[in-house]
Amino acid sequence: MQLVKAKDYQELCRMAAERIIGKVKRARNIKLGLATGGTPTGVYRELIEDHRKNGTSYRHVTTFNLDEYVGLSPEHPSSYHYYMNKNLFEHIDIPKEKTYLPNGMSADLEAECRRYETLIEAEGGIDIQILGIGLNGHIGFNEPGTPFDSLTHVVQLAETTREANSRYFGSPDEVPTHAVTMGIGTIMKSREILLLVNGRNKADILRRLFEEKVTEQLPASVLKTHPHVTIIADEEACSRLYVFP
Numbered sequence: 001m002q003l004v005k006a007k008d009y010q011e012l013c014r015m016a017a018e019r020i021i022g023k024v025k026r027a028r029n030i031k032l033g034l035a036t037g038g039t040p041t042g043v044y045r046e047l048i049e050d051h052r053k054n055g056t057s058y059r060h061v062t063t064f065n066l067d068e069y070v071g072l073s074p075e076h077p078s079s080y081h082y083y084m085n086k087n088l089f090e091h092i093d094i095p096k097e098k099t100y101l102p103n104g105m106s107a108d109l110e111a112e113c114r115r116y117e118t119l120i121e122a123e124g125g126i127d128i129q130i131l132g133i134g135l136n137g138h139i140g141f142n143e144p145g146t147p148f149d150s151l152t153h154v155v156q157l158a159e160t161t162r163e164a165n166s167r168y169f170g171s172p173d174e175v176p177t178h179a180v181t182m183g184i185g186t187i188m189k190s191r192e193i194l195l196l197v198n199g200r201n202k203a204d205i206l207r208r209l210f211e212e213k214v215t216e217q218l219p220a221s222v223l224k225t226h227p228h229v230t231i232i233a234d235e236e237a238c239s240r241l242y243v244f245p
């Protein structure tokens with residue numbers, strides 16, 4: 001894992017966007033793995049601004065999101081479909097039919113998981129996967145204890161995760177109890193991974209990521225075994241690291 005330090009959130013977003021834009025410009029056909037949550041919103045803002053100012057085109061881009069809540073339709077304002085449409089897709093020229101998220105409304109969720117996994121494979125896999133990290137070290141919605149070889153699956157969300165994500169809902173009870181998420185094995189198949197970590201509340205989990213051994217109890221620790229991971233973290237997130245490049 002390579003750690004790149006950003007002064008603050010704004011710089012982190014610029015750095016991440018630059019990497020993505022560089023790839024989008026260079027490749028004729030690129031598959032981006034996208035994340036939701038608070039962390040990537042500023043990166044998406046940068047992509048939109050660059051698209052407007054510099055005309056970077058996304059017509060040749062396919063996207064796969066990490067996860068979606070079970071039981072929320074794409075029209076639900078707290079669904080990840082809605083988030084992606086509002087925060088990115090509606091503002092760039094990506095063909096809507098090339099933007100994929102798991103369908104949390106499927107009547108057969110097991111079949112949906114298999115369909116999503118197969119779809120990623122059929123498209124040739126993900127070139128670069130953007131990740132945030134949960135306070136307990138989850139990536140996507142892979143909570144502590146998830147097997148490292150897991151593929152897309154249905155998860156029961158940890159209460160701490162439901163609580164942390166309740167800010168996106170009217171009340172904590174409205175947060176779904178389950179989600180469909182790419183598995184850790186799915187994420188690890190990405191050719192490159194960009195983990196974004198910002199803010200003081202992430203300082204402890206970033207410290208744990210560096211200090212603790214690779215264990216399924218800390219899902220993000222698996223990234224230490226991937227050949228091409230860059231962590232972009234701001235100063236606040238790095239404030240508990242002993243050694244800093």
Ligand SMILES: N[C@@H]1[C@@H](O)[C@H](O)[C@@H](COP(=O)(O)O)O[C@@H]1O
Pocket residue numbers: 035036037038039040066067131132133134135139140141161165
């Ligand atoms: N499923 C998402 C993750 O993909 C995200 O990385 C994490 C951190 O969110 P935030 O960026 O808001 O801290 O929370 C959610 O649970």
